[in-house]
Amino acid sequence: MNVVFGFALSLGGVSTGMPVHAQSSQEGFIETRILDFDPQAGVKSQHFYYVDFANQTVTASFVxxxxxxxxxxxxxxxxxxxxNFRVSSVSFNSGIASFILEGTTASGIAVMPDIDYRxxxxxxxxxxxxxxxxxxxYPAYLIQHQGSxxxxFRHESLDLIKLFGTCDQEVNVN
Structure with missing residues (x-):
């Protein structure tokens, strides 16, 4: 099943407009996507997470x-x-939740390498x-939290070789 959601894919920049009011539950997702004009363009995975501060839980699902x-x-x-999509190392401390999201998927054409992130x-x-x-x-990555x-990250066109290996692209967003 191809999964497409109705939001504008805005790859290439970082948005800092986060809401400032406290919320007992929050959600977001990580999306991997092959951009248009490359072979097999479209969403490859969406890894959703749900943070519940009241019950101090973080749960996840994926498509x-x-x-x-x-x-x-x-x-x-x-x-x-x-x-293989998972959430681990969940901790809550003074209104702050920390957790790790990891994901791996690959094309049903078994010779293709995995798409990986942590x-x-x-x-x-x-x-x-x-x-x-x-x-x-490779491919493109998008992280959204509370709709923002x-x-x-935008992949280079036809750069499938970047699927080999892991952790080629460092991420540090504060």
């Missing part, structure tokens, strides 16, 4: 896209493989956020 294969007169889609996220009840970590330099873009 992945598909790969379309064309054999001339027949087209078909294959689901992603090696999906982010340490810290959020406060007033919705301030910091993100540290790393990701592959926190981080975005």
């Amino acid at each position: 992945t896209g598909t790969t379309r294969i064309s054999l001339g007169i027949i087209d078909f889609e294959v689901s992603s493989i090696r999906d 982010f340490e996220i810290t959020v406060s009840k007033s919705s301030t956020i910091s993100v540290r970590g790393c990701h592959d330099a 873009t926190v981080y975005s």
Whole structure:
């Protein structure tokens, strides 16, 4: 299933307009996407997180896209493989939540390398956020919290070689 949500993908800059009122629960997501004009363009994964300050929990869910294969007169889609999305190292202290989000997915064409990332996220009840970590330099990455873009990265066109290895791109957003 291809997953497309109705928001403007604004890759390339960092937004700092965070709300300043305290909220008992907050949410955000990490998205990986192959940008238009590259083969198999579209959303590859969305990793959603939910922070509940009242119950001191952080939960997560994910969806992945598909790969379309064309054999001339027949087209078909294959689901992603090696999906491994998790939240770990959750802690709460004085209105601040810290946790790690990690994600791995790959095209259903088994020879393709994984899309990988690992982010340490810290959020406060007033919705301030910091993100540290790393990701592959392909595809594009987007992190949103409470509807605002926190981080975005645009991949170079046809730069699939950047899927090999891990943590090619460092992230540090305060």
